Amino acid sequence: MADEMLYVHYETVSNYVLSKGIAVKDDTKLVRKVPENLLLIDGRKNIGTFDSHTGFQIIKGQDNVKAFFQNGIDKPTAFGKWIDFVNVEMLHLLTPIEISEILYIAHAHTHLHSPFYYKLQNNYIYLTLPNGFTKMYYRYLDQFHDLFAEAITERMVEKINQKKRFFQKDKFIKPFPVESVKEFIPIFKEGAVISFKQMRFDNGLYFIPLFIAEDRYASVGSYFNEKDSVGTIIYDCGHDEWKFQIDFE
Structure with a gap:
């Protein structure tokens, strides 16, 4: 079963989202436009082609990048760690210092300077972290909204159809409105937990409580005191x- 506790921490200074439980079911939601190329920075040697200048594997061409994304669906660690880039010629202009900064990002899961490189013209950095967390840098943070809306919809579909009999059809769930995700930004900035584990049903309505976990990552999978709820999603x-x-303000 998918995670019943979704965690989102929005960092608007460095433009990254730290999350857990936001599984990618549709690769078109991961990025709005398929990158031209990917620089794989997790040390894998069994995919892509080796680039001698950077010492990393690369995936060249949108078709190959799309195939890489599609192969990663439903495999939490399959996406690994990567940075998109526009062309190989500019990639080969990276200095040893810039390459070492990228190595640092892969190792420490944080950036030293700007995470967006002029020579790469990257829009994203994707990092698979321990314990099921993911960190993704976005040049435009609102691109995360598609992923969040899909995750909420998928969890609700799963929960509502959890106890149906095998011969029954899945109940229809209207997709969560992407345009409404911006209303959650104030709690995202504090580290929000959306607890499907504590969802309740009453008179045709499903109530999913929201909590603030801040940076207490170990508490993400735990039950929260209902009195500490900072909001509710209702279906x-x-x-x-x-x-x-x-x-919450």
Whole structure:
């Protein structure tokens, strides 16, 4: 079963999202435009081609990048660690210091200077972290909204159909509205947990509580005190409608 506790920490200074439980079910939601090439910085040798200038494997061409993304669906660690880049010629202009900075990102999971390199023209850095966490740098942070909306929808589909009999059809769930995700940014900045584990049902309505975990990562999988809820996501089965309230400023 997929994670029942979703965690999102939005960092608007460095433009990254630290998350857990936001599984990629549709590779088109991972990035809005398929990158031209990928620089694989996790030390793998069994994929792509070796680039002698950087010492990393690279995946060249959008078709190959798309295949790499598709192969990673439903495999939490398959995406590994990568940075997109525009062309090999500019990649080969990276200095030893810049290459060492990229090595540092892969090792320490954080950046020394800007995570967006002029020579790479990268829009993303994707890092698979221990314990199921993922860190992704976005040149444009709102691109994460598609992933979050998909994750909420997928979890609700799973929960609502969890106890159906094998001969019953899956119940329809209206996709969570992407345009509403921006309303969650204040709690994302604090480190938000969306607890499907503590979801309750009442009179045709599903209530999913929201909590603040900040940087207490070990608490993400635990039950939270209902009194500490900072909001609720509501799904109305009768009207196929999403609602939410956020009691946090």
